[in-house]
Amino acid sequence: MSLFNVFNISGSALHAQTVRLNTTASNLANAEAASSSVGGTYRARQPVFQTVLYGGGVGDESSAGVGVADIVESEAPLRKEYRPEHPLADEDGYVFLPNVNPVDEFANMISASRSYQSSIEVVDASKQMLLRTLALGE
Amino acid sequence: MAIDFERTLGVHAQALRLRAQRAELIASNLANADTPNYLARDLDFKSTLAGYAGEGRLAWTAAGHVQPGAARAGEVLFREPTQRSIDGNTVEAEREKVLFAENSVQYSTTLKLLGSRIQGLMTAIRGE
Numbered sequence: 001m002s003l004f005n006v007f008n009i010s011g012s013a014l015h016a017q018t019v020r021l022n023t024t025a026s027n028l029a030n031a032e033a034a035s036s037s038v039g040g041t042y043r044a045r046q047p048v049f050q051t052v053l054y055g056g057g058v059g060d061e062s063s064a065g066v067g068v069a070d071i072v073e074s075e076a077p078l079r080k081e082y083r084p085e086h087p088l089a090d091e092d093g094y095v096f097l098p099n100v101n102p103v104d105e106f107a108n109m110i111s112a113s114r115s116y117q118s119s120i121e122v123v124d125a126s127k128q129m130l131l132r133t134l135a136l137g138e
Numbered sequence: 139m140a141i142d143f144e145r146t147l148g149v150h151a152q153a154l155r156l157r158a159q160r161a162e163l164i165a166s167n168l169a170n171a172d173t174p175n176y177l178a179r180d181l182d183f184k185s186t187l188a189g190y191a192g193e194g195r196l197a198w199t200a201a202g203h204v205q206p207g208a209a210r211a212g213e214v215l216f217r218e219p220t221q222r223s224i225d226g227n228t229v230e231a232e233r234e235k236v237l238f239a240e241n242s243v244q245y246s247t248t249l250k251l252l253g254s255r256i257q258g259l260m261t262a263i264r265g266e
Contacts (some may be wrong), residue, residue, distance in 0.1 A: 003158045013169030022151040051171040064166040066173050084175075115171055118235060122165050125242050129161065132249055133154075137256035 004134070005063045006126040010106060012065030013119040019047050019068045022113040024105050031100040036088045042098040044105075045076040072100050146265060149187065150252045156187060157245040163214065164238045167229050175226035176222065178217040186213070 027044045035041040050069035076099040085094030160181050170176040219228040 002155075002162050005162050009162065009165045009169045016169075017172075049170070051170055051173050051176050063162055064170060064176075064179075066169045111172070115168075115231075118168055118171070118231060121235070122168055122238060124193075125238065126161060128163070128240055129245050132246060136249060136253055137260075138253075 003126055003130055005054060007123060009063055009065045010119040010123045010126075011105075012052060012067060016047070016049055016066045016068055017112045017116040017119070019071075021109065021116070023047055023071060024109045024112065027100045027105050028099075028102065030098055031102060031105075032097065034086060034088050034097050036090045036097040037094060038078060038096055040077060040120075041078050041096040042077070042083075042100075043078070043096060044100040045071050046074065047071050076101075141259065147252060147255055150248050150255065153187060154245065154248045154252060156181065156183060157248055160241050161238065161245065164234055164241060167217075167234045168231065170237065171227070171229045171231045171234070173227060176229060178219065178229045179211075179214050180217050180237070181214060212259060 023045050030042040033042050040066050047068045048070045049066050052065045053061035053069040054065060077095040080094050081097060082093055083095050085087055086095045089095050160183065163179050163181060167176075167178045167180075170178075217228060220228060221227055221230075
């Protein structure tokens with residue numbers, strides 16, 4: 001019964017959006033985590049989504065879930081601030097701050113939670129459809 | 139006389155299966171609403187069902203013969219987006235949600251029709 005596949009598909013979407021929300025949360029949490037070197041500074045990270053085909057057989061290409069292919073770190077330049085009083089400042093008095101852009105993160109957060117919501121609705125509707133199918137002929 | 143289920147349930151059993159497949163496709167589209175380069179897909183319900191029912195098909199007498207026009211039965215087509223997004227994704231989430239709702243109502247309708255056919259059979263069997 002192909003309707004059961006909807007649970008797999010939407011489940012994969014729920015998982016992927018949760019990963020996205022998690023990265024957003026850690027980006028925002030680390031937005032002000034200063035460091036004394038470029039290498040040791042937190043960089044904003046984002047998941048890369050990829051289509052995952054279920055079934056796999058020829059002619060059975062209906063189910064396409066979504067998976068997280070990778071989590072990439074942003075290549076945007078880090079913020080460099082002159083704060084000689086900071087305990088982590090380097091010998092020239094500079095600290096490095098993450099390249100997290102809070103506006104981007106909030107937009108991402110809203111998009112992820114909307115997508116999560118629509119997957120939940122799909123699961124709910126499919127469940128109703130299946131339950132009604134079970135009651136067929138009664 | 140044996141009951142011919144194929145004939146009693148008619149096209150509705152096939153339609154139900156197609157509706158379920160369509161629900162699956164639209165769920166896939168919604169799941170991949172944020173996936174770069176994903177192309178939204180759907181079924182052409184009418185031509186697919188007609189294909190299953192064997193309507194509008196030419197006689198197939200040689201291996202080289204090709205069916206003209208409409209989509210082949212069960213063939214999955216790509217949706218034409220009104221506005222392609224910059225990451226190559228063609229899913230328009232709102233449109234998909236509406237289509238999913240439409241499809242589930244149609245699924246319920248088909249279920250109701252099937253249900254009444256079965257009810258009819260039951261009445262005939264019981265002879266009440």
